[in-house]
Amino acid sequence: MAGPAAQTRQDRSDLPQLKRSTSMPTIRVDMFEGRTPEQKREFVKAVTEAAVKTLGTTPEAVDVILTDIKKSDWATGGVLWSEKKK
Structure with a gap:
């Protein structure tokens, strides 16, 4: 991977050095079923x-x-998505 996203925390001297307990993001995403494993x-x-x-x-x-x-x-x-018109 290239670019800033590929840099590790140690490479980013502009960011504070945090331990996992304070920097661990957990991102939860609710979505309609039907996505393929590849899409996910x-x-x-x-x-x-x-x-x-x-x-x-x-x-x-x-x-x-x-x-x-x-x-x-x-x-x-107030309307279920299963009952909405397409």
């Missing part, structure tokens, strides 16, 4: 790279938790 793999890679770049942490410290939700279990504006 690419997504968590991009989210991890963004966290490393913006938060000054290491990739190993970033946890990404994906939760697949059925459209019948998610509502917006």
Whole structure:
């Protein structure tokens, strides 16, 4: 990997050196079910790279938790997504 996202925390002298207990981001993402494993793999890679770049942490410290939700279990504006017109 090239660029700032590939740098480790030790390479980023402009960022404070934090221990995992204070710098560990856990990013939770709720989304409709149906994404492929490849889509999820690419997504968590991009989210991890963004966290490393913006938060000054290491990739190993970033946890990404994906939760697949059925459209019948998610509502917006009082209407279930499974009942919305396409």
